[in-house]
Amino acid sequence: MTEAISENAAILENASVRRVRDALRALGAGERVIVLSDSARTAQQAADALGCPVGAIVKSLVFSHDGKAVMALVAGDRQCDLAALGRALGLGAAPKRADADLVRRATGFAIGGVAPLGHAETLPIAIDASLGRFDRLHAAAGHPHAVFPLSYQELLDWTGGVAAEGLGKA
Template sequence: MTPPARTPGAEVARLLAEAGVRGEVRELPDSARTAAAAAAQLGVPVGAIANSLVFDVDGSPLLVLTSGAHRVDQPAVARLLGVPRVERATPDFVREHTGQAVGGVSPIGHPEPIGTLVDVELARFDTVWAAAGHPHTVFPTSYDELIRLTDGTPAEVGTAQQGALP
């Protein structure tokens, strides 16, 4: 069931339906601005949460979908891209390039396509949960589906966070 047009996640729900995705947008009672908060509300391992992190690469956006159990290794991502550095984007930069607020950035639904790296660690999980354009909305998907939806590139983008559940 697609949420009504004015509810959080409605645009992402529409795009998912158009792409043939069977998982539905789910509105959470509390904010899921962090992977730990999303995992707790969904009752899943933090590693099954796909964090959508936007980076600034010389003024261009880069979306990194990383496992909630990982921290993005920015120098490693820069080497992978062959650039001097990647910097965490400001909230204004994120909103400008995604149309969404930090803490709710969806892998899809941006004004223009954004180059995307997808953490290979997410392949460990049958179901991966991603933000649906608002801090209170998520949708279930899979690693392969994330790659298809975003035209993303599988990559080793991070290192395990100390204390994070697998």
């Protein structure tokens, strides 16, 4: 039991998780970060650990457009439609998948723990409108074992993202 508490404390004090916790506090959201005993690198793993539908997991996906990062926040049971992302953000063309270096540089997070907020740079963000079908969502909190709960409206408000119909395709 002491080992589990020590491990949870270490995850909560991880620099990336601290950045998410600080961002949530700055938004007036308080302490929301949940440490999971199992990894939540994928939406399915997170849903299994939380006992929620996979669609209620917010996937934070980073893409590249003209060498700059853009983000899509997509329901866990959907795939990102890149053409819809380009339209939603007014890019003129569909972005491409970002490499791990661009993800880290733009967000400050490693793939597998990218949060929808607390980024190193301000990113244009499009949000899959299908996430609105759930009362409670969960998003990565900067570490593969850390998530936080939020509502669809909070996701919109806190990220400054634009809701996009058809961004997430089944």
